[in-house]
Amino acid sequence: MEEVERLKELTKSLHWHNYLYYVKNKPEISDYDFDILLKELESLEAKYPQYASKNSPTKRVGGDITRKFEVVNHNYPMLSLANTYSKDELEAFIERCEKGLGKSPEYICELKYDGVAISLRYKNGELEKAITRGDGTKGEDITNNVKTVRAIPLSISGDYPDEFEVRGEIFMPLDAFQRLNESRLEAGEDTFANPRNTCAGTLKMQDSKIVAERELDSYVYGFLSDKQGFIATQFEAYEKLNNWGFKVPQKHDNKVLVTDKPQEIFDFINYWDKNRGQLPFEIDGIVIKVNRFSDQEELGYTSKTPKWAVAFKYKAEEISTELLDVIYQVGRTGAITPVAILDPVSLSGTTVKRASLHNADQIEKLDLHKGDYVFVEKGGEIIPKVTKVDIEKRKGRNLEKINFISQCPACNAELKRVEGEAQHFCDNSLNCSPQVAGKLIHFISRKAMDVEGIGAESIEQFIHAGLIKLPSDLYTLEFSDLIKLERWGEKSVENALEGIEKSKEIPFQRVVFALGIRFVGETVAKRLVKHFGDIDNLISASRETLEAVPDIGPRIAESLRNYFDNPLHIEEINRLRSFGLKFQVEESEKKLENAVFEGLNMVVSGTFTSFDRNELKALIERHGGVIKSGVTSKVNVLVAGENMGPSKRQKAEGLGVEIWTEQQFLERLDRRD
Ligand SMILES: NC(=O)c1ccc[n+]([C@@H]2O[C@H](COP(=O)([O-])OP(=O)(O)OC[C@H]3O[C@@H](n4cnc5c(N)ncnc54)[C@H](O)[C@@H]3O)[C@@H](O)[C@H]2O)c1
Ligand SMILES: [Zn+2]
Incomplete structure (x- = not known):
């Protein structure tokens, strides 16, 4: 009965791993290892069906219910996908479909986006609810968070049914993930392990403003409606969804393939195995579905998966x-x-x-x-x-165990570790050379004081020459100090001094970021500045006052208090202030406060009901967007009014440029703080 014991043990341990993966977003084993254990349980259950539990992980989708959100019943069950890592098993899937249907059906191959499944309910063309998969029968209502995902339309136009549901995947693109981790590093926070779990955790946050900053993206892959009849295939659904404003895979860049030749399925799998490294997001495999809805219905479902689809998964390299x-x-x-x-x-x-x-x-x-x-x-x-x-x-080798160090490798100070934190710290900040250099390099960096004419190497050189130790020392540098240094000529010294001088114009919020206070990244700096207006208000704010600011939690508040309670830091701030750096918000900045379109290149086309075109352009610019004259690959958004030429739309669609209706534009505008 050892096998029965194993069956029970596996059931328990897979439930646990599901919990770690779906609820905690912190898996302890790889997906591959999980899938192998699941297959083992499957075969044991086939052998001893009397011992298989009703709720076995082989029969139910892994649940993500956290109870932090309202739980909602699904209108249509939200299932998982059967998966395989083997081409033989894929052949077997194809054979099963052919046998079940008595013909060779058409298949559709798509990327398996590695994110989080979402169900989107639309009523009269408006996004009404966004629900997680949950346990497949009921999920959590995370509508407010999903509304911040730009690729998901809030309202649509065209010939849509009154009520329908769209299924899709929300994921975090790789560059957004890297930016997020870089800014966390900059703020002295732990980095996230991978885009999938970060995305899952993000979608379950209570504050949708933070979700909005995480730059999530989405593709949709399913359409459900009681009036489904007017669409016959999965691919036709994609064309419709595309017209209504959803992001779907396109044939022209090979993200989707419709075929009745099994060989082409394998070619598609091999193509993406080779080329997936070039995608701007992670995929963990390819999904193969039977294309025609009537064929899908004929093949049917198990309690956990549709029988008309399978995921071919790539093993992580x-x-x-x-x-x-x-x-x-x-x-x-x-x-x-x-x-x-x-x-x-x-x-x-x-x-x-x-x-x-x-x-x-x-x-x-x-x-x-x-x-x-x-x-x-x-x-x-x-x-x-x-x-x-x-x-x-x-085995057979006598190796020395690696023990974490107890002293700082740079300055020998005893390392500290704060209760509940993962990282060890050296708190000898003013005399530990990598920290001294790191703080200065951060101070001059592009997103902080953006000092032109000097870089990280120059900083190291200045420190080495005994010229600087604190950011304020930069403002005391003179021509005669620098010209003596190796590799410096008249021109480069002048450029450096000019760069330093010019940095005095940098706005207050970036000065706060430049100070390099732990956990105070760009976003937090922005919030603080908006709330307090000048440095004296910020310095004198109590922990309670700080925590009352949106997005500022106890950890950040404590870090700010620690920083400002250190007289050396106040002395440094006063010194910087005496050199003329900005420590309060300028009147002109206040007007630019709501930069909702910051970082977006936008094209405006057609006519609008609420304003004329020039007004609209001015509005975009006032909110941080940049107006471009024509649609190119550099453009992020096309704001489309009435009577816009069809060729412009086609071009935008071809380039994957987002298209907003006037209504959608107004909604984005309203989503500002
Ligand atoms: N490492 C762990 O501890 C652990 C624990 C639990 C689950 N997992 C992993 O998660 C898998 C189970 O998760 P699952 O049930 O979400 O299955 P899955 O992720 O293997 O496949 C189903 C999901 O694929 C997604 N998907 C992406 N692109 C799609 C497309 N084009 N068409 C249709 N669906 C698409 C959908 O969200 C769907 O819900 C396991 O096989 C394992 O790999 C790992
Ligand atoms: Zn040190």
Whole structure:
């Protein structure tokens, strides 16, 4: 009866992994390992059906219900997909479909976007509710958060039915994920592990303003309506959805394929296996569906999956190599990050020499020894990560266990770790050289004071020459100081001094960001400045006052108080102020406060009911958008009025430019703070 024990044990452990994955968004095993365990349970249940639980993970979709949102019943069950990693099993799927239908049907192949499933209900052309998959029968109402996803239309136009449902995937594009992690690093926060879990966690946040900043994207892949009859195939549904303003895969860049030849399915899989690295988002496989709705109905469903579709999943690329050493980096805020130094090895087309280890707990969990062979995997991150040790290869070798350091590698100060935080810290900030340099480099960086004419190397050089130690020292530099330095000529010295002088014009919110206070990234700086208006108000704000500001939680409030309670920091601020840096909001800035269209290149075309075209353009510019004259690949949004030429629309669609109706434009405008 050992096998029955195993069956029970697997059932329990898969429930647990589902919980970690769907509710906590912190899986402890890889998807591949999960899928292997699930297959094992499936075969044991086939052998001992009397012991299979009614709620077995093989029969139910893994639930994401957190009870933080209202729970809503689905109008149509929201199922999972059968999956396979093997081409033989895919052949078997094709055979099953042919046998079931008594003919060779048409198939449609699509990307399997690695994000979070969402159900979108539309009523009279308006987005009414957005619901998570939940347990398949009921999910959570996260409408407010979903409304911030630009690719999802809030209202649509065209020949749509009164009521219908769209199913799709919301995901975090790779560049948004990297930007988010960079800004978290800048703010001294832990980075996120991968785009999928970050997206899932984001969609379950209580504050939709933060969700809006996370730049989520979406593709839709399903259409459901009681009046489905007027659409016959999955692909026709895509054409309709496209016309109504949804983002669907396009044939011209091979993101979707309709075929009745199995060979072309395999070609499609191979093509994307080779080329998926070029996509701006992560996929974990290809979904193959029977294209015709009537054929789908004929094939039917199990309790967990449709029988007319299957996911062919790619195995995450991983490779084993020797761990040569672990080094420790000291960040600007004093955070210590361990980095694995690896015997160089080629992975997904790049040579990998280093991998991130995150923190002491991670090293402990992996049980790393110097000289171990470790598996490295490339996810959405900039540098790959170590996933596990190849224990087999440790056998018979006497390796030394890696213990996290207790002193700062740069200044020898005793490291500290705050209760409940993952990172170790060196708090000798004024005398620890990587921190001194890191703070200065952050101060001059583009998003902060944007000092032209000097870069990270110059900062290191100035520090080395004893010219600077604090940001305020930059404003005391003179021609005679710099001209003495190696590699500096008259012209470059003048440029540097001019750059420093010009930085005095940088607006207050970026000065606050430039100070490099822990957890105060660009967004937080913006909020603080908007709320307090000048530095004195901010300095004197109590913890309670700080926490009352939107988006400022206890952790940020505490960090701000710690910073301002240090007299050395106040002295530095006063010094910067005496050099003429901006420590209050300018009148002219107040007008630009609501920069909802910041970072968007926009084209306006056609005629509008609420304003004339020039008014509209001025409105966009006042809210941070940039007006372009023609539709090119650099354009993000086309605001389409009445009577816009069809060729412009076609061009925009071809380039994947978002198209907003006047109504949609007004809604975005209203979504400002
Ligand atoms: N690592 C872990 O601990 C752990 C735990 C639970 C689940 N998982 C992973 O999650 C999988 C189960 O998740 P699941 O039930 O969401 O299944 P799935 O992610 O394998 O497939 C179903 C989902 O695919 C998505 N999808 C993406 N593109 C699609 C397209 N073009 N058409 C249709 N659907 C598309 C939909 O959201 C759908 O719900 C497991 O097989 C495993 O890989 C991992
Ligand atoms: Zn130190």
